[in-house]
Amino acid sequence: MHELGIVFYIIDDAKKAATDNGLTSVRRVTLQLGEVSGVVPELLGDAWKWACAREPMMEGCELEVEDIPAVTHCEACGTDYGTVEHGRICPACGSDQTYLLRGREVMIKQIEAY
Ligand SMILES: [Zn+2]
Structure with a gap:
């Protein structure tokens, strides 16, 4: 499951950012998600809840997703x-x-911890 891999990656990063700043609990993560990234936001949300429930530092952490529209440039x-x-x-x-x-x-984009 692609989305679960992304969630583990985000959680590792968020935990590291919090630990580096002497914080123990991550409250909210803001993620920028491209329109053609291939990630399904609904699956990401489910994987997020599942994974955060297993990480004391991440318990109850919110995932906020910002959609980035896909834009193509024509060289001609x-x-x-x-x-x-x-x-x-x-x-x-x-x-x-x-x-x-x-x-x-x-x-x-942003990690909020306390
Ligand atoms: Zn053109």
Whole structure:
């Protein structure tokens, strides 16, 4: 399960950040999640609850998810467009010389602990 692996990674990071700052309990983690990251937010939420219940430092910790829309850039005409709506082909000029600008992120933005 992909989501559980991500959750373990986030929890390790959050615990390390809290410990480094002399804190014992993580209250909230804010995660940035790209639209085409392949992570299912519902599964992530379930995995989060399951994993946090097994970690004393993480007990009752909230996971806040910020969605990042996927954007593709066209090298041929310079247009930025929505990846999910249009895919790899630029809607402005029809070129396939495009690359993903953002939308694959799975990134911790903020950790709150006390
Ligand atoms: Zn174009």
